Amino acid sequence: MTQTPESLCQALIDAARKAGADAADAMAAEGSSLSIEVRQGALEHAERSEGIDLGLRVFIGQRQATVSASDTRAETIEAMAERAVAMAKEAPEDPYAGLAAAEQLATDWDLDALELFDPAEEPAPAMLQADALAAEAAGLAIEGVTQVQSAAAGYGSHAVHLAATNGFSGGYKRSSRSISCTAIAGTGTGMERDYDGDSRTFQSDLRSAADIGQQAGERAIARLNxxxxxxxxxxxxxxxxxxxxxxxxxxxxxxxxxxxxxxxxxxxxxxxxxxxxxxxxxxxxxxxxxxxxxxxxxxxxxxxxxxxxxxxxxxxxxxxxxxxxxxxxxxxxxxxxxxxxxxxxxxxxxxxxxxxxxxxxxxxxxxxxxxxxxxxxxxxxxxxxxxxxxxxxxxxxxxxxxxxxxxxxxxxxxxxxxxxxxxxxxxxxxxxxxxxxxxxxxxxxxxx
Structure with missing residues (x-):
């Protein structure tokens, strides 16, 4: 069975109860990111990451402890809960710690209205590289710009879920799309640099790579002397x-x-x-x-x-x-x-x-x-x-x-x-x- 952030949170809560916690809350975040950086018209760096991170907070009376891991195996979840409970038993009392009362919790929300996630297909690495190259070229086209220190494009998406023993359970997904450019003008000790970039939730809202590169170049030129x-x-x-x-x-x-x-x-x-x-x-x-x-x-x-x-x-x-x-x-x-x-x-x-x-x-x-x-x-x-x-x-x-x-x-x-x-x-x-x-x-x- 596929492990979702929601099911992982529930597994953490169940393990905490079994380990002796009076109360607990859990977070799970699953995400991926892709970034492309170019230099002098060629690929300089490409990085992709994927993973799931887990966090568990437990309470023993007014004592609390938090643990985290990036391993979703059942034995790891069990060990997290046992370790957190052991830590909480040794922690100092905090009279202000504790979960929310049930009547305080959010019970209804409209994720569609928030538009936190772009349903468009994840951009291919070639598309990100093309954006980074376009930003670099636009920066270099500004007279007086001697080099582009970096031009990059990236995409990321992640899902997060929160659950607790007070009955709360909720989550959402996010996406992000970005382009950036750092241009350098002048030479030697007279060099100046400046930057421009844009980051949006939806690809369609993102400024053009050419505009970003041009703006970075013009800003760098303006700082000379x-x-x-x-x-x-x-x-x-x-x-x-x-x-x-x-x-x-x-x-x-x-x-x-x-x-x-x-x-x-x-x-x-x-x-x-x-x-x-x-x-x-x-x-x-x-x-x-x-x-x-x-x-x-x-x-x-x-x-x-x-x-x-x-x-x-x-x-x-x-x-x-x-x-x-x-x-x-x-x-x-x-x-x-x-x-x-x-x-x-x-x-x-x-x-x-x-x-x-x-x-x-x-x-x-x-x-x-x-x-x-x-x-x-x-x-x-x-x-x-x-x-x-x-x-x-x-x-x-x-x-x-x-x-x-x-x-x-x-x-x-x-x-x-x-x-x-x-x-x-x-x-x-x-x-x-x-x-x-x-x-x-x-x-x-x-x-x-």
Whole structure:
């Protein structure tokens, strides 16, 4: 009989009960991936992987333990359960650990509406190679591009199932299709590189390989002859390519795990104004064809649409069961987990309110300052929100791009930065984080 993720989860649950677990949940993920990379017009690397991974979490009272394996034999499943129970008996008690109550569980969902899996036939390796070659050729066709460091195309599909002794059982399948290209311009110490790529659930939504390669080449050319900017206090415009990182720092600060530990610069900010009153941060796990969409979370609870920030005001934390219990609240259906890890809070699809101006109009408004298109490194103080990152991009004078810049650092405090952000209207709606370019006034810039 063919072993499905669902049947494997049930076998794990049965083995856990037999081994003496008071309660248990199990995950099984079955998937395959294919990636093709080319270089100088020829195949550079091809990789295919297939496999099934199993994860089991057991409870002995308020003690828990997690084990994982990639072997589906019956004797392995039995050994996993015995080992997990033995580990749980030696683990410290956790008053907040435990499965969801039956009345909390998701019981009805519409996978067809989510469109998480592309029913089209898996692309052949030759098709992926053709896409990678087309991206490379388009990058090399840009005058000034000296080489394409890498051009790749890939496909992946996987099925995941979750089951528990509280009665929950559910699963779904996902697919992904991607193309990427990294181009290098210039020579010697003057070389610069940049990147473009696209990843979608459905092949039909994917941007063309030629467009991706061309964009990578043009971006690399634009970075040639970069200088270090002047040190001082200037407005900074975070390009749409990197602006989601700012909202990412905000999302990390409202994560229930950080709040429960008291290690967040927003731990006492519930009900306070965090963003301008025209902006909201919305979470929607039901957007079709999105990698961040899901009908239930990693503990079997229904996911939900919610406003994390509404009209600038912080309205709620992101909670799984454990962090919610510790804070005396209810889970928001945001538990994420890996095969071999316990659940932890995570956001799904996020969207920040877009503005009414284009990026070019914000550039004109900022006058003199920095347009950031890439960042490296990160020093974020989780308790104070102090922010410092290496940056590269373009110097702006009189509202127009003057020249490329690199080797600089931008710094500020996230509370101050977020309260003053001005959004453009250029967010890409197909991303899991829909965040436009963001203008921040008066950041400290360290350059020359």
């Amino acid at each position: 970069a200088r270090r900017p002047k040190t001082g206090s200037y407005p900074v415009l975070f390009d749409e390519r990197v602006s989601s990182s700012l909202i990412g720092h905000l999302l990390a600060a409202v994560n229930g795990g950080s709040i429960a530990r008291g290690s967040s610069w927003l731990k006492d900010a519930m009900g306070e104004q965090i963003l301008p009153d025209t902006l909201s941060v919305l979470e929607d796990p039901y957007r079709p064809r999105m990698a961040g969409s899901r009908p239930f979370d990693g503990e079997g609870l229904p996911t939900q649409r919610r406003a994390i920030i509404k009209d600038g005001i912080l309205t709620g934390w992101t909670l799984d069961l454990a962090s919610a219990r510790k804070l005396g609240l209810s889970s928001t259906g945001n538990a994420a987990r890996g095969i071999g890890s316990v659940p932890s809070p995570s956001q799904w699809n996020i969207a920040l309110t877009q503005g009414h101006q284009s990026r070019e109009q914000l550039l004109a408004d900022m006058g003199t300052g920095l347009l950031v298109t890439s960042m490296i490194g990160s020093t974020i103080n989780p308790n104070t929100g102090d922010y410092s990152r290496g940056a590269a991009g373009f110097w702006v004078e009189n509202g127009e791009i003057a020249y490329p810049v690199n080797e600089c650092t931008i710094a500020g405090n996230l509370r101050d930065m977020l309260r003053s952000i001005v959004p453009a209207n250029d967010a890409r709606s197909h991303l899991s984080r829909v965040v436009p370019s963001l203008l921040v006034e008066g950041m400290t810039l360290a350059g020359n």
